[in-house]
Amino acid sequence: MPHYPAGTEVIGIDLCPVMLERARPRAATSPAAVTLVESSATELPYADARFDTVVCVLALCCMPDDRAAVREMHRALRPGGRLLLLDHIPGSRFPVRVVQRLAVPALRLLSSAYHLCRPLRLVERAGFTVVRRERYRLGMVERLVAVKESAHG
Template sequence: MRQGSDADERTRRIWEREAPRYDSWMRRFDRYMLRDGRSWVCSQARGRVLEVAVGTGLNLPFYPNGTDVTGVDLSSAMLDRARTRADEVGLKVPLVEAPATRLPFPDASFDTVVCALALCCIPDDRTAVAEMHRVLKPGGTLLLIDHVISHRFAVRLVQRLLDPLMVAFADDHQLRRPLHLVREAGFTVVRRDRYSLGMIERLAAVKDTATVL
């Protein structure tokens, strides 16, 4: 899907540019900030799984046997690297180029939706979460992990200072609160953890089985 908003196109250009060095600096972030976050998220995935903003496929080795994973990302350069990683770990993963705000899948297509360190960089994060809700089956699970605004005053102050710079250069928002969007979209949050000075939040939420499609 090449068409999209100006914001989507700006984000696409950023990740096309950053794709060659993404893994190297993300591994440092994982080591010091995310820690076991990827394994925590992926280990809970079941059935037919959609990973939104799959990036270079860093999560792929963590999915349990028996899951049927599909990945979607805005950047073709990131997806090229994800395809290489899938081949390296022996997985057959359909990878689709599309924005998170217009997922090219029917309603109620997936048992699990995973989004890791991506809502912070999606221009319209509210619509992205609503799309994740749409493509999940009733009773399906949303698994999120991201950096968020900290509950600690000193850390939050630094985040507020960094936010304009990070948004300008990387479209990376430091002050977001995915929890509110998840609840607004109609999910029931069943688990929430925060760590790394309150900057990393991981959520598990369920789509109401009474949802009318």
Template structure:
């Protein structure tokens, strides 16, 4: 892993504190970003979920209305304040979902418990993204589907240079990494990518992958 246990716990406590403070303003702060940068990304991942579904880092539940009818939906998040807003959104939209406080790196579910795992705009803020992917792999059934949406390091030189300058500021302020690329981690985590798309100058990437029977690389 990239962190020792104590370091990971400290990082997660810091991230929890950040999102506890951000929760009241999160929806309004991300409205324009979602509209012009993310676009239909949340709908893309949520609408492809099937069966027993887990959304990791569900936040305020912005994706909840986009899940198909008939999904057995569970969401987890590190922040109680974010979960409180997700519960409110679920009630307002009539979405049936079980919401639980939990770390993405220690999911409180047995192995092979879900048909689909969704993670939208969250791996960028999880301190140990490799450990989170390993947990997503563990809780997926064989041949289960992982659906990811995130901002990633751009292939455009000018944009990438700006991201590199912004990265230390954003990591320090809100724990938000600008230079990550989940695609590069998936094979090592035991996934086979089945679909991917990058847009908005390569900054946004959405991926569909299946749990590979070969398992994670050791």
């Protein structure tokens, strides 16, 4: 939150009240106007085309219905709006993917819905145009910048 400039309206959403409580001190010292809301990412309590930008960091991998969450992000973005997404994905090398698959059961103890998602596919299927894609950490982390096309093309 310290990276958002003054004058920016930020709405932070989490399903877990404990995580929202952890975020409150940072929200209070942010230069941006931050509102924290308890909500599911699959049913955002906002009108269609409400947001200029949606930021989703290391969260899709913990959502039981990541497809519905990405569709909801698309719905909530205005035409021409941007989705900034960073998440864990299956690694780019076979040995890395094997280790990841072996680690998933342990990670599910921390987050019952943990899985290795494929955000690129989800984003494209939801109707976004990916304008930038980068992979890090042996291909295990992917960053996407995608745009919701405007009504005029």
